[in-house]
Amino acid sequence: MTPRHRRYWHYTLALTAGVLTIWFVVIFMSAYFAASLNHFVFLGFPLGFYIFAQGALIVFLILIGAYVAIMNRLDRRFGVAEKR
16 A cells, blocks of 8 residues: 555544544443433433433434545545545
């Protein structure tokens, strides 16, 4: 692999690791603290329930959108973007 390919792969792996870390924190760490989060109420629901029912899905969709946008920009930067 050329140094350019290695840089591209390094950025791709770093982005993937970042997205997975955020996903892990939102899903698994909020599950760990669910009992203490349920003491707070958000829109009439216990916060722990709301995070699992709505918040996690919203964060997941935001992560997908951000990943697509950043990868498209990275692809253009390294000249591997798909041609329309």
